[in-house]
Amino acid sequence: MRGTIVIDENRCKGCQLCTYVCPKHLIGMAETFTPRGYQPARLFDPHGDCTGCLLCAVICPDVAITVYRTPRENRQDRAVATHPQTAELGSESHTLSRAIDEMERVQ
Numbered sequence: 001m002r003g004t005i006v007i008d009e010n011r012c013k014g015c016q017l018c019t020y021v022c023p024k025h026l027i028g029m030a031e032t033f034t035p036r037g038y039q040p041a042r043l044f045d046p047h048g049d050c051t052g053c054l055l056c057a058v059i060c061p062d063v064a065i066t067v068y069r070t071p072r073e074n075r076q077d078r079a080v081a082t083h084p085q086t087a088e089l090g091s092e093s094h095t096l097s098r099a100i101d102e103m104e105r106v107q
Ligand code: SF4
Pocket: 003, 004, 005, 021, 022, 023, 024, 025, 026, 027, 049, 050, 051, 052, 053, 054, 055, 056, 057, 067
């Protein structure tokens, strides 16, 4: 699963809780200050490592973080290539994955 987050700096109070819980260490503090005088959290994810695990959003006491998730492309393709017996299953899973993609697109 690929993910990303958006931090609402108007809500963030700079408590840093999200920086501690991110298992990928992708959140740090900005060097700027908000109009209310807080140093807000910021996502630093140049390689797209966020998994959308939600931990940062759950821990945030100010509901300042929104998480977006999308299935990683080619995930089923890799499984098919590495294990021939998964080829048929991979095909079904790929169909399911595309169906989920479509459901998310229309929501
Ligand atoms: S969703 Fe998970 S991986 Fe992504 S920034 Fe938040 S805690 Fe880190």
